[in-house]
Amino acid sequence: MTHADPTPRQLTLSILSLVCFNFAAYVCNGLPLAVLPGHVVNGLGYSSVVAGLLIGVQYIAGLLCRPLAGTLADRLGAKRSVTIGLAALATSGGLTTLGLWMNSAPAMAMALLMAGRVIQGAAASLISTPCCTWAIGLHGTAQSTRVMSWNGIAAYSGTAVGAPLGVWVLHQFGLAGIGVCTVLIAASALAYALSKPAAPLQAGARLPFGQVFRTVLPNGIAMACSSTGFGCLTAFIALYFGGRGWANAAYCLTGFGVAFVAARLATPQAIARFGGYTVVLVCLGVQSLGLLLVWLAPVPALAILGASLTGLGVSWVYPGLAMETLARTPASNRNSALSVLSLFFDLAVGLAGPVMGFVAAGFGLQAVFLVAGLLSTGGLWLVWRLRQAG
Numbered sequence: 001m002t003h004a005d006p007t008p009r010q011l012t013l014s015i016l017s018l019v020c021f022n023f024a025a026y027v028c029n030g031l032p033l034a035v036l037p038g039h040v041v042n043g044l045g046y047s048s049v050v051a052g053l054l055i056g057v058q059y060i061a062g063l064l065c066r067p068l069a070g071t072l073a074d075r076l077g078a079k080r081s082v083t084i085g086l087a088a089l090a091t092s093g094g095l096t097t098l099g100l101w102m103n104s105a106p107a108m109a110m111a112l113l114m115a116g117r118v119i120q121g122a123a124a125s126l127i128s129t130p131c132c133t134w135a136i137g138l139h140g141t142a143q144s145t146r147v148m149s150w151n152g153i154a155a156y157s158g159t160a161v162g163a164p165l166g167v168w169v170l171h172q173f174g175l176a177g178i179g180v181c182t183v184l185i186a187a188s189a190l191a192y193a194l195s196k197p198a199a200p201l202q203a204g205a206r207l208p209f210g211q212v213f214r215t216v217l218p219n220g221i222a223m224a225c226s227s228t229g230f231g232c233l234t235a236f237i238a239l240y241f242g243g244r245g246w247a248n249a250a251y252c253l254t255g256f257g258v259a260f261v262a263a264r265l266a267t268p269q270a271i272a273r274f275g276g277y278t279v280v281l282v283c284l285g286v287q288s289l290g291l292l293l294v295w296l297a298p299v300p301a302l303a304i305l306g307a308s309l310t311g312l313g314v315s316w317v318y319p320g321l322a323m324e325t326l327a328r329t330p331a332s333n334r335n336s337a338l339s340v341l342s343l344f345f346d347l348a349v350g351l352a353g354p355v356m357g358f359v360a361a362g363f364g365l366q367a368v369f370l371v372a373g374l375l376s377t378g379g380l381w382l383v384w385r386l387r388q389a390g
Helices: 008-030 036-043 048-076 078-101 106-139 141-173 176-194 209-243 250-266 270-274 276-296 300-314 317-327 331-363 365-389
Strands: none
Touching: 008 078, 008 106, 008 141, 008 176, 036 048, 036 106, 048 078, 048 106, 048 209, 048 331, 078 106, 078 176, 106 141, 106 331, 141 176, 141 250, 141 317, 209 250, 209 276, 209 300, 209 317, 209 331, 209 365, 250 300, 270 276, 270 317, 276 300, 276 317, 276 365, 317 331, 331 365
16 A cells, blocks of 8 residues: 555455456356357357357466466556456457457358457456466455455456346347457556556565475365365256255355355455464365255255355455465465466366266266365365374
């Protein structure tokens, strides 16, 4: 901060003024999700496989760009990374607009939409973690937990807002409005980002990415063990409820999200008071209990409770592991380290669908949540060992 002793309210508002860029990115990510698959199948005449590929290619691009984003932010500064990402996001919106206009040329339309999704995935990587480290750089490492908490809330809130907003834009302005809305949000966020002060670059030698990866690897594995549960809920809970003849599967995701945000708002000092690994141990225990409850639930209400407990458990896993990661990484490699940790989240969520699909095919949908619960328990054991090792 540029002035001494800001009030808690001033500090929170200042952090929000930076993590809002992550919120904007996730809103733009969610905008086309409820619209593009139907357009690809019904408007352009492609198969559902192609529609799935169009959605999935963004996450593949984001995954591949994580290391580049971290290195870029370490060398050029987090603000530069975020502004480049927002400019790329606007470009993605422009390509999407063109692709949605070109119904008469399906192949060209598909190429434009695919390019837009690839750029959007890269943009998300350039924004999400650097946005967080930008705020940490300006406010100091003592505020890291607070920053990461609000950054996570911004991401989940943006996801929740994006898809229904996309449906509303479709009804009000037509298909091309989705791309135009993306351009407007990204351009507005870019103009605001340019007005914000940059965080100072951290002095010191920058470790090779491979060395950073090896340092973060144990925490990354724990992150993946936790994140698989979230991936399983989003991919399979509707099918699980349908297979058992239950209604209201959406309440599981609602319960997850409400519990996640409530936990972060209700316990903002948990990591500062008890330490990252201690909090993550408790969280993984609660998450494991929640996933096993979904597995064993005899009635939908208990499955919804289990999903809510899972959200409660997931709430502080990333910030807790991130704090422990930062404590073991030079400040000059802060962006790279957090990008690697996020890489494991992306991998776990992205692979949960196809990998757990084989589990479901062989042992039934119920087994998916048993395996996710066991993985979470494995993550708990790993974090306990890391905590013992000091």
